[in-house]
Amino acid sequence: MAQDNYVIVPYTPDRLTDLLIALSAIHAESIRSKAQNSYLHDYLGSQDARTIVAETEYVDRDYLEDFAGYYVRCFHGYNRVCARLHFFKVSFTEASFLDLLGGRESELTVTALQAGYLGFLVVKRLPVTIIGRTCLAPYPPDGNRRWFPIKRPYSASLFGLSLEVDTLAFQEQDTVAAACATSALWSVFQGTGKLFEHHIPSPLEITRTASEHWMSEGRMLPNHGLTVDQMAYVIRKLDLEPVVLNFDDLWILRATVYAYLRGRLPFLLGVRLVDESGGSAVEIGRHAVAATGFSIGRGTPSPRSPSGFLVRSSQLDKLYVHDDQIGPFARMVLQSGRLTTSWPDESGGRGNVYAYPDVGLVPLYHKIRIPLGSVMEPLIHFDDLFETLRTAGLLPVGERLVWDVYLTTVQDYKAETFSVPGLSPERRTRLLVEPLPRFIWRATAWAQGSAVMDLLFDATDIEQARFLVRSVVYDDQLTGLLAAACSIDALRKQYGRSPALPIIESFAQPDKP
Amino acid sequence: MTAAKTNGQKVYEKTVARIEKFLASQAGMQKLGQSQKRANETAAGINEASRVEREKLHEPFTV
Numbered sequence: 001m002a003q004d005n006y007v008i009v010p011y012t013p014d015r016l017t018d019l020l021i022a023l024s025a026i027h028a029e030s031i032r033s034k035a036q037n038s039y040l041h042d043y044l045g046s047q048d049a050r051t052i053v054a055e056t057e058y059v060d061r062d063y064l065e066d067f068a069g070y071y072v073r074c075f076h077g078y079n080r081v082c083a084r085l086h087f088f089k090v091s092f093t094e095a096s097f098l099d100l101l102g103g104r105e106s107e108l109t110v111t112a113l114q115a116g117y118l119g120f121l122v123v124k125r126l127p128v129t130i131i132g133r134t135c136l137a138p139y140p141p142d143g144n145r146r147w148f149p150i151k152r153p154y155s156a157s158l159f160g161l162s163l164e165v166d167t168l169a170f171q172e173q174d175t176v177a178a179a180c181a182t183s184a185l186w187s188v189f190q191g192t193g194k195l196f197e198h199h200i201p202s203p204l205e206i207t208r209t210a211s212e213h214w215m216s217e218g219r220m221l222p223n224h225g226l227t228v229d230q231m232a233y234v235i236r237k238l239d240l241e242p243v244v245l246n247f248d249d250l251w252i253l254r255a256t257v258y259a260y261l262r263g264r265l266p267f268l269l270g271v272r273l274v275d276e277s278g279g280s281a282v283e284i285g286r287h288a289v290a291a292t293g294f295s296i297g298r299g300t301p302s303p304r305s306p307s308g309f310l311v312r313s314s315q316l317d318k319l320y321v322h323d324d325q326i327g328p329f330a331r332m333v334l335q336s337g338r339l340t341t342s343w344p345d346e347s348g349g350r351g352n353v354y355a356y357p358d359v360g361l362v363p364l365y366h367k368i369r370i371p372l373g374s375v376m377e378p379l380i381h382f383d384d385l386f387e388t389l390r391t392a393g394l395l396p397v398g399e400r401l402v403w404d405v406y407l408t409t410v411q412d413y414k415a416e417t418f419s420v421p422g423l424s425p426e427r428r429t430r431l432l433v434e435p436l437p438r439f440i441w442r443a444t445a446w447a448q449g450s451a452v453m454d455l456l457f458d459a460t461d462i463e464q465a466r467f468l469v470r471s472v473v474y475d476d477q478l479t480g481l482l483a484a485a486c487s488i489d490a491l492r493k494q495y496g497r498s499p500a501l502p503i504i505e506s507f508a509q510p511d512k513p
Numbered sequence: 514m515t516a517a518k519t520n521g522q523k524v525y526e527k528t529v530a531r532i533e534k535f536l537a538s539q540a541g542m543q544k545l546g547q548s549q550k551r552a553n554e555t556a557a558g559i560n561e562a563s564r565v566e567r568e569k570l571h572e573p574f575t576v
């Protein structure tokens with residue numbers, strides 16, 4: 001009897017595919033042609049998956065909402081119960097698992113299962129779109145190269161065993177309650193819901209809210225896509241503020257990805273997919289994904305013309321996205337003006353479908369009022385001034401500054417300051433006890449592998465205000481020289497109307513908030 | 514130790530004097546003017562490139 005409720009098999013790509021077929025209503029031919037199926041093979045292979053435990057009956061809240069809102073009224077009797085597959089990077093047999101459950105002596109331990117847990121995947125008993133809520137551990141960081149800042153713990157109770165995985169949930173669009181934009185928004189809300197403590201709507205709730213005021217030419221259900229306006233409306237209904245950005249320029253895309261993802265804010269990336277197989281370019285359509293991670297390449301930062309402003313974000317060489325048509329943390333390599341994808345081309349081949357970045361939609365907590373562009377402007381002006389003085393041999397810094405610009409919180413900033421080496425006890429204490437706003441834009445300047453200075457901007461202020469809240473220079477001699485330069489009347493007069501003036505004034509009075 | 518500190522102090526004071534001289538000179542001011550022009554163009558280019566065309570807001574994401 002118990003065996004009806006679970007299946008335990010060693011992980012192999014074929015076993016996974018067989019389980020997906022057995023536990024859903026999909027045809028064998030359909031699953032083999034699904035991009036998600038081959039992506040999961042690669043992904044779980046790279047994570048060294050060894051064992052799958054399938055719960056053959058599992059009730060999933062998100063699917064239940066979609067089921068109640070649509071599938072239950074169909075003439076065909078769709079199943080409201082799902083299955084759930086758990087993946088482990090430890091090998092064990094059914095006998096040892098049953099010994100553990102039964103409280104008998106077992107070679108398997110709860111600790112080994114918890115340590116080797118890679119996450120789970122909900123299988124919906126539908127004919128085509130079968131991948132439900134999926135929580136799989138992201139790729140390992142590979143030193144400091146891969147970044148997946150937006151992770152939260154997802155717990156799973158497997159027959160009484162408490163398991164947990166740190167990740168961001170993913171699911172495939174079902175093309176009924178959810179299109180690609182809905183699935184991408186759902187994943188984004190998994191991150192913002194935890195960060196800003198808002199309700200996380202199901203795919204059906206997202207689609208319904210988006211359709212309250214905008215009915216595109218099609219029906220609400222089945223849903224065939226959302227516009228930026230509709231998505232922005234859904235974001236506002238959660239008391240967040242949508243920021244829409246143009247992403248034709250990859251420098252801006254990189255800067256935005258880095259700045260917000262490091263602040264643990266996932267966002268929606270809209271692209272145009274183009275099939276370039278066979279020597280021609282055929283547009284597939286507009287597609288939305290959730291940006292969830294990035295990789296920093298080993299190259300040098302690219303200067304932004306004409307000032308030559310350098311930012312660390314320009315070293316980003318890959319994005320990781322939740323692409324509902326591919327899988328969680330799908331890799332997109334940044335090339336000249338475009339991104340690679342794992343989408344199959346017309347003949348089923350890979351590597352020929354490219355994504356051309358179009359727009360970005362960042363859901364911000366309503367108190368985060370200062371956009372990234374408003375921080376970049378004073379920085380660019382100050383950086384060029386600094387570089388002019390440096391190249392004149394007046395500032396003792398060996399190379400041009402590289403700026404690391406990202407959103408952070410007062411808690412994270414102070415936790416990092418607590419462990420900064422080389423600060424005098426007095427200075428460290430002053431930095432830690434000084435009150436700061438909850439959300440901060442942090443711009444750290446680096447040269448020759450060391451942090452030269454930090455500029456902190458109040459992300460909750462208004463743009464007309466002088467929202468620089470603190471400047472910290474880590475070298476005493478440079479602190480003095482900047483104070484001397486920034487106190488000279490001729491310089492202050494020249495920069496009297498410059499966006500860099502608040503920074504100049506701050507350096508003129510070092511360590512004064 | 515004291516001598517090194519004195520040397521450091523001397524270098525510092527000398528640099529401050531050079532900064533004052535640079536900022537008092539016409540060439541220095543000219544360089545700062547060019548710097549501001551470059552910075553303005555760079556920031557304006559980023560602002561311009563970030564602006565979203567209205568049509569992009571109304572076209573659905575469908576695939």
